[in-house]
Amino acid sequence: MFKASLRSHLTLWFAGLSLLTLLSVGFYVGHIATGQMKQASGNALLSTAKSAAELLGAQLRERQLEVSLLSRAPLLKRGNLDDPDILTSMELRTQSRAEYAWMGVADADGRVRQAVNGLLVNQSVKERPWFQAGLRGDYTGDPHEAVLLAKLLPGSASGEPLRFIDFAAPIRNAQGQVVGVLGAHAHWSWVTKIVDAAVLQKGTAPEVEALIVDHDGKVLYPEQLAGEQLPNLPGTLKTPDTAPGWSVGNGYLTSAVAVPTPSSAGLTWYIAVRQPLDIALHPARVLFYKLLALGFIAAIIFGLVAYYLALHLSRPIEQLARAAKQVQDHQPDVAFPLQHSVREIAQLVQSIQGMTQSLLGKERELQEANTSLEATVAQRTVALTQANANLLKLATHDALTGVFNRRRFDEKLAECSLLFQRTGRTFALLFIDVDYFKRINDTHGHAIGDEVLEQLAKLIQRNTRATDFVARYGGEEFAVLLPEIEEPESPEVVAEKIRVAIAEAHFASVGQVTVSIGVGLAELSDSNASALIRRADQQLYQAKGAGRNRVCCTA
Numbered sequence: 001m002f003k004a005s006l007r008s009h010l011t012l013w014f015a016g017l018s019l020l021t022l023l024s025v026g027f028y029v030g031h032i033a034t035g036q037m038k039q040a041s042g043n044a045l046l047s048t049a050k051s052a053a054e055l056l057g058a059q060l061r062e063r064q065l066e067v068s069l070l071s072r073a074p075l076l077k078r079g080n081l082d083d084p085d086i087l088t089s090m091e092l093r094t095q096s097r098a099e100y101a102w103m104g105v106a107d108a109d110g111r112v113r114q115a116v117n118g119l120l121v122n123q124s125v126k127e128r129p130w131f132q133a134g135l136r137g138d139y140t141g142d143p144h145e146a147v148l149l150a151k152l153l154p155g156s157a158s159g160e161p162l163r164f165i166d167f168a169a170p171i172r173n174a175q176g177q178v179v180g181v182l183g184a185h186a187h188w189s190w191v192t193k194i195v196d197a198a199v200l201q202k203g204t205a206p207e208v209e210a211l212i213v214d215h216d217g218k219v220l221y222p223e224q225l226a227g228e229q230l231p232n233l234p235g236t237l238k239t240p241d242t243a244p245g246w247s248v249g250n251g252y253l254t255s256a257v258a259v260p261t262p263s264s265a266g267l268t269w270y271i272a273v274r275q276p277l278d279i280a281l282h283p284a285r286v287l288f289y290k291l292l293a294l295g296f297i298a299a300i301i302f303g304l305v306a307y308y309l310a311l312h313l314s315r316p317i318e319q320l321a322r323a324a325k326q327v328q329d330h331q332p333d334v335a336f337p338l339q340h341s342v343r344e345i346a347q348l349v350q351s352i353q354g355m356t357q358s359l360l361g362k363e364r365e366l367q368e369a370n371t372s373l374e375a376t377v378a379q380r381t382v383a384l385t386q387a388n389a390n391l392l393k394l395a396t397h398d399a400l401t402g403v404f405n406r407r408r409f410d411e412k413l414a415e416c417s418l419l420f421q422r423t424g425r426t427f428a429l430l431f432i433d434v435d436y437f438k439r440i441n442d443t444h445g446h447a448i449g450d451e452v453l454e455q456l457a458k459l460i461q462r463n464t465r466a467t468d469f470v471a472r473y474g475g476e477e478f479a480v481l482l483p484e485i486e487e488p489e490s491p492e493v494v495a496e497k498i499r500v501a502i503a504e505a506h507f508a509s510v511g512q513v514t515v516s517i518g519v520g521l522a523e524l525s526d527s528n529a530s531a532l533i534r535r536a537d538q539q540l541y542q543a544k545g546a547g548r549n550r551v552c553c554t555a
């Protein structure tokens, strides 16, 4: 498994955590800023919409009041709708206010009696809403396309149809009876210019649009949006993200304010001021991206700082790990890191250094003890081997003469008997007994007798082969086993050779010594080794009986 260094771990953790923290702060601040920006923009739109609505309301009220006051003028109250002063009065009004497209008076039957520029004079306006509402009271109407005046007035420069809003007021005589209606048509463009002027003043936020909306939420202005339904006017459609005075929907931040109506004739307009949400929240978004960029830059700086900090912290630990590895590999002169400003690291270095030195000391002592133990064990092993060899020799050899003892002879005789039974190759047994040995002992003492026995053993060994087996059978009697006899007479030849060698030898203090030898040959009919011993012993007995210093052999 891949294992990253302490340095990498620390760097990644520091950088990762700082990035995470800064991103969290960035997102949080961005979120707060977006909310506040939305609030601020919404409030600004609301304020603009309010001032536009108030301005338009004031203008409409003024026009309504103007028509209303004119309808109550004394010359109209007299009831003579054909009075030329009425026309003069109307002309003065229309000349001073360019917004008026038409002004005139109609009698109670709906026939236009007088009008500025003579337009529609004598025509019936009985079916027109302004006339019918004007009979009942002061009236300000919704915009509408020119019906009767369309052909009489020049069209707009843009080619759009002529649109008017109507003002009307009843004309009452001195008795208070309604004798006619004073009507005026104002250009719709006058209204839209007021709204545009109020909304799109210098310093307004970018891409802000002004809309005039009727009481059903349908757009009246601008022309290209006319008839569209505005979704979330206050009181029409609520969205979850709606704050008092402004709302969010269709990608716009919108504020709509009702225009204070000049009359209760059903005219309820809203001035809606809206701005694309992207534009409204642009500064917050810029702030958010700046915070993100700042977060990344800070994370990189934190990462670098963390790297150098990690380097400072991890270097002694890495050196310590290297030193520990060198100690493990039994390298000489291991260098431990020097002092460190962090107390715990300095303590750790000191402790490990002390521990390592103590361990190395113990290891050295152990090695020395091992070496000394190995030498002692080697010495003891040599001594033990020697003792074992001595013990083995003692167990199998005769202490006085050095040849094999009786116990070993019995084993060897049994082995030879078994081998003979298996291979059929015969072997011979020689019993060699010293002649008159008692006399030697008696004459020269036991010590000289022992020397004689030692010399005899050497003589017998010297006159037999290495493969022959020489043992002290007991007292002054020796036994020799001759394995794998080549010729039947060979044992007798060997026995004679031994006898002659002894007889011709000189023994210190004693002079000449002779031996009698009985030779027995192994036979397949022998049930055990005792038969052969018996035969050799008989031959020895015969040799003694025949005068000693001779060899007797089975025929």
Ligand SMILES: Nc1nc2c(ncn2[C@@H]2O[C@H](COP(=O)(O)OP(=O)(O)OP(=O)(O)O)[C@@H](O)[C@H]2O)c(=O)[nH]1
Residues within 6 Å of the ligand: 433, 434, 435, 436, 437, 438, 439, 441, 445, 446, 447, 448, 449, 450, 453, 474, 475, 476, 544, 548
């Ligand atoms: N010095 C010495 N004498 C021994 C040892 N073992 C046996 N003898 C002596 O050998 C003598 C054997 O005597 P005998 O059995 O009478 O035989 P001998 O005197 O040789 O007479 P023959 O065998 O009939 O010729 C005894 O006196 C034993 O004490 C020994 O290890 N050392």
